[in-house]
Amino acid sequence: MTEGLAIRYFGAAKQAAGAAVDTAAAAPLAAVAAELAARRGQALAAVLGYATFLVDGHRAERDNPAVLPPGTTVDILPPFAGG
Numbered sequence: 001m002t003e004g005l006a007i008r009y010f011g012a013a014k015q016a017a018g019a020a021v022d023t024a025a026a027a028p029l030a031a032v033a034a035e036l037a038a039r040r041g042q043a044l045a046a047v048l049g050y051a052t053f054l055v056d057g058h059r060a061e062r063d064n065p066a067v068l069p070p071g072t073t074v075d076i077l078p079p080f081a082g083g
Contacts, residue, residue, distance in 0.1 A: 003070040012078040016043035026070045052077045
């Protein structure tokens, strides 16, 4: 079996997903987001609409058509508030 992507949720994304970690199939980032939203529901879909995505620690644009290779880590970070 081919290794997929490692997904890490933070803040409101973690709460909406009901989990801190997940996996997804290797695909472009927009397809990964769609897969996660379909699996985890509308609350996560809403957060994904405004979240920042980091791919292996680097900010990534959701509309980048490049397929994320297996073994990649995707962090999903909603805006944080506080002081």
